Amino acid sequence: MEQRHLGRTGLRVSRLGLGTLNWARDTGEQEAADQLKTFWEAGGTLVDTADIYADGGAEYLLGRLMEGLVPREDLVIATKAGSVLEADRRVDCSRRHLLAALDASLGRLGTEYVDLWQLHAFDAHTPLEETLQALDLAVTSGRARYVGLSNFSGWQLAKAATWQLAAPGVRNRLASAQMEYSLLQRGIEREVLPAALDLGMGVLPSSPLGRGVLTGKYRHATPADSRGASEHLAAFVAPYLDETAGRVVEAVTTAADGLAVTPLQVALSWVRDRPGVTAPVLGARTAQQLRAALSVEALTLPDEIRRALDDVSAPVHHYPDHDWSTL
Numbered sequence: 001m002e003q004r005h006l007g008r009t010g011l012r013v014s015r016l017g018l019g020t021l022n023w024a025r026d027t028g029e030q031e032a033a034d035q036l037k038t039f040w041e042a043g044g045t046l047v048d049t050a051d052i053y054a055d056g057g058a059e060y061l062l063g064r065l066m067e068g069l070v071p072r073e074d075l076v077i078a079t080k081a082g083s084v085l086e087a088d089r090r091v092d093c094s095r096r097h098l099l100a101a102l103d104a105s106l107g108r109l110g111t112e113y114v115d116l117w118q119l120h121a122f123d124a125h126t127p128l129e130e131t132l133q134a135l136d137l138a139v140t141s142g143r144a145r146y147v148g149l150s151n152f153s154g155w156q157l158a159k160a161a162t163w164q165l166a167a168p169g170v171r172n173r174l175a176s177a178q179m180e181y182s183l184l185q186r187g188i189e190r191e192v193l194p195a196a197l198d199l200g201m202g203v204l205p206s207s208p209l210g211r212g213v214l215t216g217k218y219r220h221a222t223p224a225d226s227r228g229a230s231e232h233l234a235a236f237v238a239p240y241l242d243e244t245a246g247r248v249v250e251a252v253t254t255a256a257d258g259l260a261v262t263p264l265q266v267a268l269s270w271v272r273d274r275p276g277v278t279a280p281v282l283g284a285r286t287a288q289q290l291r292a293a294l295s296v297e298a299l300t301l302p303d304e305i306r307r308a309l310d311d312v313s314a315p316v317h318h319y320p321d322h323d324w325s326t327l
Helices: 029-041 053-066 095-109 128-140 154-165 192-199 234-240 243-259 263-272 287-298 303-313
Strands: 003-005 012-014 017-019 046-048 076-081 083-086 089-091 114-119 144-150 174-180 202-206
Touching: 017 029, 029 053, 029 287, 053 095, 076 095, 095 114, 095 128, 114 128, 114 174, 128 144, 128 154, 144 154, 154 174, 154 192, 174 192, 192 202, 243 263, 243 303, 263 287, 263 303
Parallel strands: 017 046, 046 076, 076 114, 114 144, 144 174, 174 202
Antiparallel strands: 003 012, 083 089
16 A cells, blocks of 8 residues: 655655544454454554544554554554543543543553554643643653644644744644545635645545445435444434435446446545545444455546546635635
8 A cells, every 4th residue: 555654744654544433332353353454464554543432442452453463563553632521521631631641542552652642622721832742742752753633623723733833843743633524524625724734734534435425325225234323323424414415425426437436436535635635544344344445545536537526525615715806
């Protein structure tokens, strides 16, 4: 699999990443092992997890699999911290919580360091400089090699990245931004993606298949074994089952038919090769689904098809996203 630099850093990662959101919940140990081995054998290196996935279970499972299945040095392990499951609080990016969470993640993963440590979300109740200092401490202590963000808005990302760049050699450059991005969710193109490009941050799209909808599996009905039929994930899929999304899915299906490939391959190839994108993170439920996604390595969309998909999925952006003189 082709390798790409993560933003303006020396870290190289596979141009597709493996996500573990469902591990230790919907995906058991044997299926997770099959996914990890399949991914590694295909040349994949970037494996993304978070301390909150299955309440730490995903990290623990990944750590167990690294003990004998795949060499630790062959993987780029990324995890996240900052999300909390408290009744009155969803995010805690205080220095106290973040550093304790990192130590706990390392224990579950069974490793002395993570390659990429990411803030899971912006914390409006903690001074940003305190939060970013925790990232710097993680790097200087050797517990994290690189640091990044997830789910930050444009101004939040720009503020954080600029703060880090203001003291080179003292503060650590933010390497990446993990954000939802697909043909059904192009919101980051308003401000987040331009900011990331300008500031040298690689973008790691999550849900690159529109929460599974872009595979075309929901065109006529909701499969019984799909996320859309799952008690705890149906609400996650529902926003992308409307008429607008349906038009995009039909366009993807038409393109796939014309290229003699699958809708999955078309949708994934589109987002993988967008400007600023380093590696979409795949959240497969089974190794079979993962193999289907990994087959996209050989596909590059023709320019005319890419432009047609751009047009049919284009979000409505007006002032101030476009040059005011053109409005």
